[in-house]
Amino acid sequence: MQYIEVEQKFRLLSPVDDLKATLAARGAKAGESSRQVDTYYNAPHRDFLKGGVISEWLRIRQEEGHASLNFKRWYPLEEPIKTHCDEYESAISDAEAVRRTLAAMDFAELTVVDKSREEWHLDSIALAFDTVADLGNFVEFEFKGEADSVEQATAAITAFIESLDVELGERINAGYPHMTLGLHPAV
Numbered sequence: 001m002q003y004i005e006v007e008q009k010f011r012l013l014s015p016v017d018d019l020k021a022t023l024a025a026r027g028a029k030a031g032e033s034s035r036q037v038d039t040y041y042n043a044p045h046r047d048f049l050k051g052g053v054i055s056e057w058l059r060i061r062q063e064e065g066h067a068s069l070n071f072k073r074w075y076p077l078e079e080p081i082k083t084h085c086d087e088y089e090s091a092i093s094d095a096e097a098v099r100r101t102l103a104a105m106d107f108a109e110l111t112v113v114d115k116s117r118e119e120w121h122l123d124s125i126a127l128a129f130d131t132v133a134d135l136g137n138f139v140e141f142e143f144k145g146e147a148d149s150v151e152q153a154t155a156a157i158t159a160f161i162e163s164l165d166v167e168l169g170e171r172i173n174a175g176y177p178h179m180t181l182g183l184h185p186a187v
Helices: 016-025 095-104 150-164 176-180
Strands: 007-011 029-042 056-063 066-075 084-091 108-122 125-132 136-143
Touching (some): 016 108, 016 125, 016 150, 029 176, 056 095, 066 095, 084 150, 125 150
Antiparallel strands (some): 007 136, 056 066, 066 084, 108 125, 125 136
């Protein structure tokens, strides 16, 4: 399932320390915290915001001396609640040059998502604890193991979450750019 992302996101209600303590007790490995500034763009040849359902994003991420270019196409395309996405991401050495290139080709900046992220790993699941400016605290569970299908990866995430026995907040069926633009689909 290379180039396919399967994840579930929740707003955190209970103290983040409860979930981190549960993860640590199970042997999870915590990564470093970092600040990620994601700038999202709209394409001049295909308006990502057109229509009732947004299914594509183009992003430049800047993170402590590193940068990447990322494109996601979420499925099912015409459904408000997505199950997975094609994800193509590559490191870039000069974010400003890419930003200027996009501007020269009439790509328009849509929104900026500024967040602090701490990643944890356990079994085949990567957890991202995100504090997003103006939005709050979230946790994302992303499948990083081997799976034969999106359904199998989704089932693994669901089973993992259920095994934690920790109360999470509402499930969020939207990306942070949806939320910053006020385009939050039905939960």
